[in-house]
Structures are given as C-alpha cells and as structure tokens.
Amino acid sequence: MxxxxxxxxxxxxxxxxxxxxxxxxxxxxxxxxxxxxxxxxxxxxKPMGFNYKQVWAISYNHTLETKNSDSVVLVYENLLRNIKSMPQVVDAGYASGNIPFANNHMSTGIDNNGHKVDNVNNFFMDENYINVMGAKMIAGRWYNKADGGSKANIIVINRKLKEELFGNTDAIGRTFGNNDDKNKRKVIGVIDDIKTDGDYQQAPYGLYNRHDTAAYKWMGKILVKVSPGTDAAFEAKLYKLMANTFKNSNIEIEHLDNKLTxxxxxxxxxxxxxxxxxxxxxxxxxxxxxxxxxxxxxxxxxxxxxxxxxxxxxxxxxxxxxxxxxxxxxxxxxxxxxxxxxxxxxxxxxxxxxxxxxxxxxxxxxxxxxxxxxxxxxxxxxxxxxxxxxxxxx
Known part of the structure; x- marks a missing residue:
C-alpha cells in the first residue's frame, strides 16, 4: 500500500x-x-535566586568636586549611612551598573590551568548586597567589613561557575587561575544562581567582587531594600537626599519589579x-x-x-x-x-x-x-x- x-x-x-x-x-x-x-x-x-520585590535601584553620576580620596570615601559612607537610617529602609548597599534587569553586562574570561570559561559576569558590590537582595549562600560565607582591609585575593562565585570549575567537589578554600598567576583568587563563598537577565534567561556565570574605596567614583548604583507599603512620598525624600549629595547629577530611582516586567x-x-x-x-x-x-x-x-x-x-x-x-x-x-x-x-x-x-x-x-x-x-x-x-x- x-x-x-x-x-x-x-x-x-x-x-x-x-x-x-x-x-x-x-x-x-x-x-x-x-x-x-x-x-x-x-x-x-527555575527560581530567580533572590527577592527583587521592594528593592529599588538608584542611579547617579559621580559629580563631587573634591579630588581628595578620603573626602570622597567619607561622602559616600555618610550617604549610605543616611539612607539606612530612614525608617522605611531595610538595608542598602553600593553596586556596579550590571544590577539585575539592567541589560548591562561586565564580562570576562577565566583560564584555570587550561580550563577556559568565557562570558563570566563580573559583579562589584559591598558587604550589604547579600541582605539587600535576599540572596542565599550555599557554601562558605559572604564578605564582611574586615575583608576591606585584607590583602588576600578572595572571591565569591555562583553555583554555576563553581560546578564548571570544580564539579561536585567543595570549592571553599580552593583557588583558580594559571599556575604562573601570582594573583590567583581564593574562593570564600558560593552564592546561589541569580537570574540577572529576567525570568526567561538562565543565570550567567558570576564572579562577585567586593569593591574597594577607589570604586566609589564609578559604581553608579545604590540598591535599597524598602519595607512593604513604601509610597511615592518616601521616594521623593530619597531623591532629594541624593540630589543634595550629588549636585548636577542625573538621579533616577527604579523599582526592580518594574524593570523585570x-x-x-x-x-x-x-x-x-x-x-x-x-x-x-x-x-x-x-x-x-x-x-x-x-x-x-x-x-x-x-x-x-x-x-x-x-x-x-x-x-x-x-x-x-x-x-x-x-x-x-x-x-x-x-x-x-x-x-x-x-x-x-x-x-x-x-x-x-x-x-x-x-x-x-x-x-x-x-x-x-x-x-x-x-x-x-x-x-x-x-x-x-x-x-x-x-x-x-x-
């Protein structure tokens, strides 16, 4: 037939x-x-890996006229302290421009003794990031204030990069880089994967670097965790505080849930x-x-x-x-x-x-x-x- x-x-x-x-x-x-x-x-x-609700992102330009590094650090530390002191703020911290849903990527490559990993996202933030984002540590620890004065080249990586570099073995305390690399990084923590590119994209490889004081000039973002029910009146106060600190700066406040949509x-x-x-x-x-x-x-x-x-x-x-x-x-x-x-x-x-x-x-x-x-x-x-x-x- x-x-x-x-x-x-x-x-x-x-x-x-x-x-x-x-x-x-x-x-x-x-x-x-x-x-x-x-x-x-x-x-x-797959889970998002963090709680983006009630998280606001403040964008700003570094417009401080002073060139003295100590004065710059003092201004930024006082600003963050003032933001945290507001009753509606749960926590806040500085971050680089590649925050979640910003369509901004800072990619690098890793060569670990011949094992190359491309398109690794470099994130820079302070010790407050883990609490602001509600992210989860699956091994080791997150950064603390004592790490700011440490000369050790330490790093936190995400689960996806850990599995790529070390497989199913424990990554805490291990280093990666070439044998002749004098700046090998030591893993102190593994954070759960965070989908920074929305619901429909997989989480990227991630290196989470603690910024130093020199990074204040180019970080450009402050992530603020606010309490539920925070209204536009508080947003206006927050904007005024930022505008008074950075004269002639382009200040923008965005809600991460709106950016995700x-x-x-x-x-x-x-x-x-x-x-x-x-x-x-x-x-x-x-x-x-x-x-x-x-x-x-x-x-x-x-x-x-x-x-x-x-x-x-x-x-x-x-x-x-x-x-x-x-x-x-x-x-x-x-x-x-x-x-x-x-x-x-x-x-x-x-x-x-x-x-x-x-x-x-x-x-x-x-x-x-x-x-x-x-x-x-x-x-x-x-x-x-x-x-x-x-x-x-x-």
Missing part, C-alpha cells in the same frame, strides 16, 4: 515538490519556535516574531494541502469513481488521499530532521540537547497533526463521490 502511494507521489513529483518545500520550511520555523519556547519555559521554571517583554520579542512567521507559513501549508487535494480529487474523479464501482469503500478512498498527504509530510520531515539534529550535535547556541530533541519531537507531531487535519475534509469529500456520476462525467 505504501509502496503504491509513494509511486503515485513520485510520478507527480513536480506537482508535489512545492508542497514538500513548504512543509519543510514550516517544520524548521516551528522547530525554532518550540526550541525558543522550551528553553524559555525551562529557565522560567519590561525586561521580560523585550526577551519575548523574538518568540513573538517567530510565532507570527510560523503562523503565516502554517496558513500557506494548510492552503497548499487543501489546494493539492482538491486538485487531485477533480483530476481523479474517474479513478475514484472506478474504484468505488468495483467495490472500494469510501473509507478506502479517503484513506488513500490522507495517506498521500502524510507521506508528503514524512518526506519533508526526514529532510527537516536531518538539519534539526545538527543543532544538538554541534552544540549550537550552547543549549542542552534535550531542548532541541523536545522541540524536534513537538514540531514533528505538530506537522503531522496539521497535515492530518487539512487532509481529512478533502478525503471525506472524495469518499462521497458517487460512482455513476463520476463515470458519467468521465
């Missing part, structure tokens, strides 16, 4: 080639949509665009299948009438047309699967292989369902042809 159907399709390969190409393109686009969607859902299902919308734009393109292709494929099957019915009314006249049931006629459509889809999917399987084999976009395989499976099921649904009604119409009418017309 399948050999007979394949032979009939092959004899009309010029007529069917365009439909095969349309199904192939639809499969590839749908595969891309499902890959993006599955990866986004997997990232969304905006960042998520930007992240989902590619998925929306791919979905629109896929929808147009699906419509074209559906119309193509309808058109080809209707054409086949009109051109083969004599053949269908003869088959009905010699006793073929309507279900057999309908099944033949549906079977031809499914074989066309299978030919397209074989070609499409060949290209799709290259993604996990070549580790394209550095995504887990299970994401690609799941997307491939869903795309195959979707194409088969689409072809089946589009071919059922024409097949039903072909089965309803009366033998006498068809043979009379022939």
């Amino acid at each position: 399948f050999r007979h159907l394949f032979k009939m399709i092959w004899n009309k390969k010029k007529q069917n080639s365009l439909l095969i190409v349309e199904i192939l393109l639809s499969f590839l686009v749908i595969f891309a949509v499902f890959t993006f969607a599955i990866n986004s859902y997997n990232n969304y299902a 905006a960042y998520n919308k930007i992240t989902l734009v590619p998925l929306i665009i791919l979905s629109i393109v896929a929808a147009f292709l699906i419509i074209n494929v559906a119309l193509g299948i309808f058109g080809v099957l209707w054409y086949n019915i009109n051109k083969r009314r004599g053949e269908i009438g003869l088959r009905r006249a010699i006793g073929a049931p309507g279900s057999s006629v309908s099944g033949q047309l549906v079977g031809e459509a499914l074989i066309l889809a299978t030919l397209s999917l074989i070609i499409g699967a060949f290209f799709a399987v290259q993604f996990p084999l070549l580790n394209v976009f550095d995504l887990p292989a299970v994401v690609y395989l799941g997307a491939m499976l869903l795309a195959v099921i979707f194409i088969y369902l689409l072809v089946l649904v589009c071919s059922l009604y024409p097949g039903k119409q072909a089965a309803a042809i009366y033998p006498a009418v068809a043979l009379h017309e022939e």
